[in-house]
Amino acid sequence: MTGDREDAGEGPGRPRVAVVEAYAALARRVRARPARLGRTRLVAVDGPSGAGKSVFAARLADAFAALPGGERPPVVHTDDLLDGWDDQFTFWSRLEERVLVPLRAGRAGAYHRYSWVRRGFLPRAVPVPVGPVLLVEGVSAARAVIRPELSLAVFVTAPAPLRRSRALDRDGPQILPELRRWHAGERAHFAADRTAEHADLVVDGAPALPHDARRYYVRCDDAASEGVSR
Numbered sequence: 001m002t003g004d005r006e007d008a009g010e011g012p013g014r015p016r017v018a019v020v021e022a023y024a025a026l027a028r029r030v031r032a033r034p035a036r037l038g039r040t041r042l043v044a045v046d047g048p049s050g051a052g053k054s055v056f057a058a059r060l061a062d063a064f065a066a067l068p069g070g071e072r073p074p075v076v077h078t079d080d081l082l083d084g085w086d087d088q089f090t091f092w093s094r095l096e097e098r099v100l101v102p103l104r105a106g107r108a109g110a111y112h113r114y115s116w117v118r119r120g121f122l123p124r125a126v127p128v129p130v131g132p133v134l135l136v137e138g139v140s141a142a143r144a145v146i147r148p149e150l151s152l153a154v155f156v157t158a159p160a161p162l163r164r165s166r167a168l169d170r171d172g173p174q175i176l177p178e179l180r181r182w183h184a185g186e187r188a189h190f191a192a193d194r195t196a197e198h199a200d201l202v203v204d205g206a207p208a209l210p211h212d213a214r215r216y217y218v219r220c221d222d223a224a225s226e227g228v229s230r
Contacts, residue, residue: 016220018204020211023063026201029152030133031067036149038104043073043135044142046195047156048186049179050163052205056156057137059214064133074128078138080113083121085178088185089140099128099136100146106130139186143193155196157220158205 035041045057057075065072076099081091094111102109109128112121128134133151142153160183167179189195196202207218 016204018207018209019219019221020209020216021219022216023059024066024215026152026217027060027063027067027070031064033151035132036151037100037134038106038130040103040131041133041151042146042149043133043152043154044146044150045135045137045154045156046140046142046199047154047203047205048158048160048163048190049139049182050166051156051158052203053137053156056154056203056205056217057135059217061135071131073131073133073135075135075137076111076128078136078141080126081111082114084114084116084119085182088182089189092140092143092145095136099134100149103128103130103134104149140189140193140195142195142199143189144198147198150200152201153199154201154203155199156203156205157196162206 030041030043033041043060045053045060047053054077057077061072061075064070076095078091078095081094082088083091098111099109108130110125111128112123113126114121142150142155147153164179164183168176202220204218204220209218211218
């Protein structure tokens with residue numbers, strides 16, 4: 001299936017070929033890849049807000065747990081590390097110091113989750129144990145600085161109007177001014193970082209192709225590279 005779609009808010013999309021793939025198969029491929037963050041295979045699930053990153057990360061984590069001898073890997077959501085709206089990209093030092101540095105050295109990490117209700121970080125630390133796989137999900141999770149240590153970089157995309165409506169349905173219309181500023185920041189970041197171009201896998205977060213969404217996802221390939229695995 002081919003079609004034109006907006007490419008993560010980065011301008012007119014290119015023709016895409018949609019391919020249905022199983023989360024279980026992707027989990028097996030990740031397990032077969034070398035660990036690059038200490039003993040851990042780091043999977044980054046990136047893409048603009050409202051594209052479906054959290055859903056993809058949760059279903060991939062479930063697929064790891066369902067493999068023979070598997071366990072559900074921890075999922076770190078970058079939204080939990082943001083110190084409010086103004087910390088859109090500058091949160092990274094918090095992730096690096098509290099999660100990535102310890103795991104790189106073979107030690108467990110921990111971080112404090114930000115409460116968007118209380119407007120501050122909660123006192124209880126969230127542990128991140130050393131394990132074979134860690135998923136980090138959120139805007140800029142696959143940024144250039146971490147690419148050498150990723151075992152898999154995923155970019156989830158969806159049309160801008162749908163992403164905006166998802167965010168407003170979830171958080172309410174009062175966030176619209178901040179959301180507009182956030183989306184502008186995303187567009188600038190993805191264009192400069194060339195995130196989608198460097199991703200191992202581009203996923204359609206709003207696929208029209210019929211499939212069992214709990215077991216399968218829809219991969220987007222450029223029409224010119226149909227049949228080529230990312």
